[in-house]
Amino acid sequence: MKRAFVFALFTAILAGGICSAQTSNASAPAFTAHPSPYNFPGVQYPRIEADSRVTFHFNAPNAQKVQVSIVNVPFDMVKGDDGVWTYTSEPQAPGYHNYWMLVDGAIVLDPGTNAFIGYGHMCNGFEVPDPGVDFYDLKDVPHGNVLIKNYFSKTSNSWRHIFVYTPPGYEANTSARYPVLYLQHGGGEDERVWIEMGRTNLILDNLIAQGKSKPMIVVMETSAVGSVTSLGPGAGAGAGARAGRAPAPGAGPGAGGGPAAGARGGAAAGRFSEMGKVYGQLMINDLIPWIDRNFRTLADKDHRAMAGLSMGGMMTSTVTLANLDKFANIGLFSGGSIAPDNPAVAPDPDAFKKKVKVLFVSCGSLERPAAAQANHDALEKIGIKSTFYVSPGTAHEWQTWRRSLHEFAPLLFR
Amino acid sequence: MKRAFVFALFTAILAGGICSAQTSNASAPAFTAHPSPYNFPGVQYPRIEADSRVTFHFNAPNAQKVQVSIVNVPFDMVKGDDGVWTYTSEPQAPGYHNYWMLVDGAIVLDPGTNAFIGYGHMCNGFEVPDPGVDFYDLKDVPHGNVLIKNYFSKTSNSWRHIFVYTPPGYEANTSARYPVLYLQHGGGEDERVWIEMGRTNLILDNLIAQGKSKPMIVVMETSAVGSVTSLGPGAGAGAGARAGRAPAPGAGPGAGGGPAAGARGGAAAGRFSEMGKVYGQLMINDLIPWIDRNFRTLADKDHRAMAGLSMGGMMTSTVTLANLDKFANIGLFSGGSIAPDNPAVAPDPDAFKKKVKVLFVSCGSLERPAAAQANHDALEKIGIKSTFYVSPGTAHEWQTWRRSLHEFAPLLFR
Numbered sequence: 140m141k142r143a144f145v146f147a148l149f150t151a152i153l154a155g156g157i158c159s160a161q162t163s164n165a166s167a168p169a170f171t172a173h174p175s176p177y178n179f180p181g182v183q184y185p186r187i188e189a190d191s192r193v194t195f196h197f198n199a200p201n202a203q204k205v206q207v208s209i210v211n212v213p214f215d216m217v218k219g220d221d222g223v224w225t226y227t228s229e230p231q232a233p234g235y236h237n238y239w240m241l242v243d244g245a246i247v248l249d250p251g252t253n254a255f256i257g258y259g260h261m262c263n264g265f266e267v268p269d270p271g272v273d274f275y276d277l278k279d280v281p282h283g284n285v286l287i288k289n290y291f292s293k294t295s296n297s298w299r300h301i302f303v304y305t306p307p308g309y310e311a312n313t314s315a316r317y318p319v320l321y322l323q324h325g326g327g328e329d330e331r332v333w334i335e336m337g338r339t340n341l342i343l344d345n346l347i348a349q350g351k352s353k354p355m356i357v358v359m360e361t362s363a364v365g366s367v368t369s370l371g372p373g374a375g376a377g378a379g380a381r382a383g384r385a386p387a388p389g390a391g392p393g394a395g396g397g398p399a400a401g402a403r404g405g406a407a408a409g410r411f412s413e414m415g416k417v418y419g420q421l422m423i424n425d426l427i428p429w430i431d432r433n434f435r436t437l438a439d440k441d442h443r444a445m446a447g448l449s450m451g452g453m454m455t456s457t458v459t460l461a462n463l464d465k466f467a468n469i470g471l472f473s474g475g476s477i478a479p480d481n482p483a484v485a486p487d488p489d490a491f492k493k494k495v496k497v498l499f500v501s502c503g504s505l506e507r508p509a510a511a512q513a514n515h516d517a518l519e520k521i522g523i524k525s526t527f528y529v530s531p532g533t534a535h536e537w538q539t540w541r542r543s544l545h546e547f548a549p550l551l552f553r
Numbered sequence: 554m555k556r557a558f559v560f561a562l563f564t565a566i567l568a569g570g571i572c573s574a575q576t577s578n579a580s581a582p583a584f585t586a587h588p589s590p591y592n593f594p595g596v597q598y599p600r601i602e603a604d605s606r607v608t609f610h611f612n613a614p615n616a617q618k619v620q621v622s623i624v625n626v627p628f629d630m631v632k633g634d635d636g637v638w639t640y641t642s643e644p645q646a647p648g649y650h651n652y653w654m655l656v657d658g659a660i661v662l663d664p665g666t667n668a669f670i671g672y673g674h675m676c677n678g679f680e681v682p683d684p685g686v687d688f689y690d691l692k693d694v695p696h697g698n699v700l701i702k703n704y705f706s707k708t709s710n711s712w713r714h715i716f717v718y719t720p721p722g723y724e725a726n727t728s729a730r731y732p733v734l735y736l737q738h739g740g741g742e743d744e745r746v747w748i749e750m751g752r753t754n755l756i757l758d759n760l761i762a763q764g765k766s767k768p769m770i771v772v773m774e775t776s777a778v779g780s781v782t783s784l785g786p787g788a789g790a791g792a793g794a795r796a797g798r799a800p801a802p803g804a805g806p807g808a809g810g811g812p813a814a815g816a817r818g819g820a821a822a823g824r825f826s827e828m829g830k831v832y833g834q835l836m837i838n839d840l841i842p843w844i845d846r847n848f849r850t851l852a853d854k855d856h857r858a859m860a861g862l863s864m865g866g867m868m869t870s871t872v873t874l875a876n877l878d879k880f881a882n883i884g885l886f887s888g889g890s891i892a893p894d895n896p897a898v899a900p901d902p903d904a905f906k907k908k909v910k911v912l913f914v915s916c917g918s919l920e921r922p923a924a925a926q927a928n929h930d931a932l933e934k935i936g937i938k939s940t941f942y943v944s945p946g947t948a949h950e951w952q953t954w955r956r957s958l959h960e961f962a963p964l965l966f967r
Binding site: 179180197198199200201202203204205239240242243244245246247248249250251252253254259260261262277279282284285286287288289291298310313334340363 | 612616617661674696702
């Protein structure tokens with residue numbers, strides 16, 4: 140507890156006072172310039188400046204043109220006499236942002252900092268502090284476990300690689316059973332992102348420590364069906380990978396070594412719908428039964444939730460509306476919607492209302508809150524209450540989704 | 554069990570018969586050409602050809618020169634009319650190999666396939682099958698858990714990010730206690746590699762299922778001390794990362810965005826020794842007590858082992874020789890040695906012999922087996938038996954270390 144206090148104090152000093160946990164305080168510098176926390180030891184760039192600008196360096200003495208693409212927007216870098224190209228960005232919003240390099244037009248990664256999945260390919264990433272906000276920080280509270288698991292799916296006829304979060308106390312309380320949240324990534328992403336960028340484990344640890352969320356299990360899987368996933372720990376090592384199985388119908392890059400930029404959101408809506416249908420079958424027939432067999436779950440609809448970001452929100456609405464006997468809790472973060480005229484709603488709004496305990500819809504203020512707000516209001520008119528959350532000052536990016544999870548989780552399983 | 558049979562059959566068909574588990578059968582094509590299993594869905598290259606050559610494609614229409622660096626050796630690619638550069642390698646040894654791209658001289662990663670830590674920076678990787686060999690395949694046997702954990706170290710004054718493997722049955726047998734293997738990465742690597750490339754979990758699952766290894770816990774941490782690790786799940790999110798803590802004394806790249814190639818092995822021996830000393834303090838004072846408090850371990854020297862690859866082997870000899878009251882089992886894979894004149898051995902070889910239950914030394918046949926063999930023979934002359942294993946046909950790479958773990962683990966805790 141002493142350490143938690145020191146951390147809280149440290150954050151308070153940084154922020155010059157405790158701010159609201161949901162307000163980004165962009166006006167006054169509240170931290171000192173520092174290397175992005177994803178850089179390897181000794182690597183200074185990307186460097187987060189005290190005013191939230193970000194400075195990039197890239198060593199390419201023989202290149203004709205180098206750009207840094209920040210959240211899929213390219214900016215020209217300037218070559219120095221030493222062959223190192225530099226660029227300092229405009230101030231960036233708090234949270235995690237994807238970037239990559241364009242060296243003489245080729246989409247490539249900076250090897251000096253960690254790599255993350257996004258946009259259908261590996262990306263680099265940097266992290267801008269959100270002064271006074273610590274709900275996704277690693278703190279001295281009881282920590283749940285993040286487990287890397289593999290299970291065999293008959294639907295896809297392949298091993299599936301998943302992450303499972305179990306809450307603090309799960310191992311010790313050997314007779315307790317827990318509700319389950321199924322949490323989906325967005326287009327061009329996979330099962331890693333809700334841990335690596337989303338910090339789901341830290342958000343839940345902190346909420347549970349504060350008594351704000353019920354302890355729950357969280358299951359994270361890729362929605363691509365038809366191919367084994369390619370992450371290292373075993374999934375690519377099975378017979379499936381050797382069998383030359385057909386590629387997944389996911390939002391991945393096209394054939395050839397260089398993936399197309401902007402793959403996110405590029406897949407047709409019909410493809411999402413087909414993916415949602417197939418992935419729904421896999422969830423209902425394989426994943427959920429396996430989780431209920433292998434973890435101490437409360438295996439009924441009231442104690443089961445599904446949520447997702449962007450394409451994962453669309454998957455969530457598709458899967459849950461087709462299976463309201465399996466899910467009573469729904470979270471749509473920056474994607475998916477449940478319209479009043481949806482066939483799962485319109486014939487009998489009262490029946491829908493009785494089945495669904497929590498309906499949560501969110502987006503960033505820089506997205507399209509008006510459309511989501513209108514949908515929320517239309518649902519309310521037919522007597523269906525939902526929680527609508529707009530993340531202030533954030534776009535179709537991770538800070539919106541971290542905050543969405545932080546708002547959504549406390550509503551569940553009450 | 555049925556599925557295991559099908560996999561075995563499949564492997565047998567691929568291999569055209571069951572080969573010795575330790576022999577690479579390079580003569581006859583035993584698999585068909587296929588995309589590397591680490592590629593994203595739909596990405597065809599790197600493609601592993603049926604004769605173990607590897608074909609690389611890279612889209613860079615405006616680049617003047619593109620090379621692919623395979624295990625740190627650059628090869629010129631040839632530009633096609635479509636702006637795609639191609640190269641097909643010589644046949645590659647079985648197992649995992651690091652590669653990256655050089656675009657107009659800049660060290661960069663291919664974004665269309667997964668990224669892994671190595672050489673002090675992110676690398677791409679590809680995997681060449683080893684026909685008839687399935688000891689590191691994902692099979693239908695009971696699977697242990699891989700847990701992502703964080704703990705706070707007073708020695709480094711920071712949160713530490715670790716992986717912990719618990720064997721099948723650990724959760725169910727709530728009163729059973731288990732021995733522990735501490736397993737170290739090499740220079741320019743971190744705690745991820747023994748899972749992501751080493752497939753430690755799959756190797757142990759398979760050995761335990763066959764009754765060849767005792768069930769054991771395996772702990773994997775980075776040996777860099779003085780900086781938080783930068784992997785996503787929280788480790789970079791704590792106060793440490795924001796405090797601008799001094800960079801670690803690890804084998805990372807130099808300042809500036811572009812890491813120097815060939816960082817592996819570039820750190821001075823004195824630096825290794827200093828790292829080993831500091832990391833040993835952290836292990837003894839923080840890591841081991843934390844593991845013994847948080848897992849059901851057999852917390853004595855006979856039930857504790859340490860092993861590592863390359864620099865991790867050097868760390869292992871440094872740490873274990875300084876703490877023979879804590880470790881009775883030692884594995885040195887392609888690095889580190891225990892010479893007869895070592896101060897921990899020479900004064901009283903009989904005492905050393907009584908303390909150390911297992912001493913295992915290995916390397917690839919393409920490394921320097923003669924030196925390691927001479928050391929083994931010299932130890933034997935003074936009455937100290939060790940197990941010496943040479944991995945046939947492999948170099949200072951992962952197939953040597955996967956095989957080393959597969960040979961070492963069955964010797965432990967007998």
